[in-house]
Amino acid sequence: MNVFDLIINDKEVVSLDDVFLNKYNYQNIQQLIKEHKYVDELMKFGLPVSNKILLQGNSGCGKTTTAKAIAHALGKPILILNLSNVVCSRSGETSQNIKQIFDKAAREKAVLFLDEFDQIGKERGNDENDVGEMRRLVNTVIQSIDYLPTNTLLIAATNHAEIIDIALMRRFQLRINFEMPSTEVLDSYYDKILLPFPKEMQNFERQYNISFAEAKDCAFTSIKSLLIEQFEKLDQLDILDRLEKSVQ
Numbered sequence: 001m002n003v004f005d006l007i008i009n010d011k012e013v014v015s016l017d018d019v020f021l022n023k024y025n026y027q028n029i030q031q032l033i034k035e036h037k038y039v040d041e042l043m044k045f046g047l048p049v050s051n052k053i054l055l056q057g058n059s060g061c062g063k064t065t066t067a068k069a070i071a072h073a074l075g076k077p078i079l080i081l082n083l084s085n086v087v088c089s090r091s092g093e094t095s096q097n098i099k100q101i102f103d104k105a106a107r108e109k110a111v112l113f114l115d116e117f118d119q120i121g122k123e124r125g126n127d128e129n130d131v132g133e134m135r136r137l138v139n140t141v142i143q144s145i146d147y148l149p150t151n152t153l154l155i156a157a158t159n160h161a162e163i164i165d166i167a168l169m170r171r172f173q174l175r176i177n178f179e180m181p182s183t184e185v186l187d188s189y190y191d192k193i194l195l196p197f198p199k200e201m202q203n204f205e206r207q208y209n210i211s212f213a214e215a216k217d218c219a220f221t222s223i224k225s226l227l228i229e230q231f232e233k234l235d236q237l238d239i240l241d242r243l244e245k246s247v248q
Contacts, residue, residue, distance in 0.1 A: 003100045003101070003104050005082070005085050006081065006082050006085050006086050006097055006100060006101050007079050007080060007081070007082055007101070007104075008080040008081070008082045010068075010078075010080050012068060013068075013072055014065055014068040014069045014072055015069060015072060015073075016029070016069045016070075016072075016073055018065065018069065019062055019065050019066050019069045020062060020181065020185055020188065020189050020212065021062070021066070022179075022185075025066075025176050025177075025178075028174060028176055029066070029069075029070060029176070032050055032053065032070065032174060033070065033073050033074060035049045035050055036049060036051075036074055036153070039150060039151070043150070048150075048173070049150055050173040050174045051148065051150055051151075051152065051153045051154065051173075052145060052148065052153075052154045052156075052171055052172045052173050052174070053070075053153070053154065053155045053156070053172060053173070053174045053175075053176065054117070054155075054156050054157075054158070054161070054169070054172040054174070054175045054176070055067065055155060055156070055157040055158075055176050055178060056157070056158050056159075056161040056175060056176070056177055056178065057159070057177045057178030057179055058159065058178055058179060058180050058211060059159050059211060059213070060211030060212055060213030060214055061178040061179065061180060061181065061211050061212055061213075062178055062212055063115075063157040063178055064113070064115060064157065066176075066178075067111065067113040067155045067157065068113075070111060070153070070155065071110075071111035071113075071153075074111065074153070076109065076110055076111045076153065077108055077110045077111070078110065078111045078112075078113055079101065079104060079105050079108070079110050079111070079112050079113065080113045080115065081101060081112070081113065081114045081115065083115065083116055083119060083120070085097070086098060086101070086120070087119070087120070092133075092136065094120070094133070094137055095136050095137050095139075095140035098120065098137065098140050098141060098144060099140060099144060102144035102145075102147075102148065105148075105152050105154075106148065106149050106152050109149075109151045109152055110152060110153075111152075111153045111154075111155060112152065112153065112154050112155070113155045113156075113157070114154070114155070114156045114157070115156075115157045116157070116158065116159075117156035117157060117158045117164065118158045118159070118160045118161070118163050118164050120137055120138075120141060121138060121141055121156075121158075121164045121165055121168045122134055122138070122163055122164065122165065123163055123164065123165045123166065138165050138167075138168065141168060142167055142168060142171065145168070145171045146171070156172070161175075180209065180210070180211060181211070181212060181215075183208050186206070186208055186210075186212075186215055187206070189212055189215055189216075190206055190215060190219060193216060193219055193220075194219060194223075197223055200226075201222075201223050201226050201227070204219075204222035204223075204226075205222075206218070206219075
């Protein structure tokens with residue numbers, strides 16, 4: 001399989017200003033970015049630079065957006081794993097696909113983003129018949145991570161960190177937790193995404209105790225509903241206008 005088939009073509013540019021992070025996560029990500037800015041100076045002192053990061057926690061709370069923002073802040077290309085193409089039923093091919101992805105990221109000094117990391121990093125069990133292929137895959141991922149050059153950044157994301165192999169978990173120097181946003185944070189998020197729209201369209205019942213992704217869907221659904229109402233009124237006025245003209 002061609003290595004380009006293993007990558008999702010996503011050119012969206014995301015700034016850190018577009019990501020809603022709590023203070024602790026923001027500080028950790030800023031530290032990460034500064035480490036890579038001064039990577040040569042730090043390495044002269046024998047200090048390792050964090051280049052293996054795990055984003056873990058609730059779905060829809062900003063893990064993918066954060067990965068894109070980190071890549072943009074570092075001025076690096078981002079390679080996003082196409083999990084559906086990477087995982088193959090034929091023995092050994094999934095491991096080969098993973099190796100291709102890591103090799104490409106290393107050549108391009110890129111940010112490699114592995115979403116749903118638990119799908120390729122599940123804990124290895126004792127049943128040889130059941131997990132033989134998974135063992136080979138996890139071993140390949142471990143080896144690929146161990147040989148990852150410092151100027152290449154691995155960001156893995158998962159909603160199920162508890163099922164990831166412990167040997168893999170140990171490889172990540174930085175783990176960042178993503179939790180459901182508070183009411184205050186969601187209000188700030190609503191305010192920001194609604195800015196481009198007229199004030200009269202922003203007065204709808206806001207939903208809380210949901211993720212950023214769900215809040216965005218909720219807001220945009222309400223705005224689309226209001227817009228469609230206006231379109232329908234305009235259509236009705238246009239029909240009436242044409243009727244009046246036909247009578248005349």
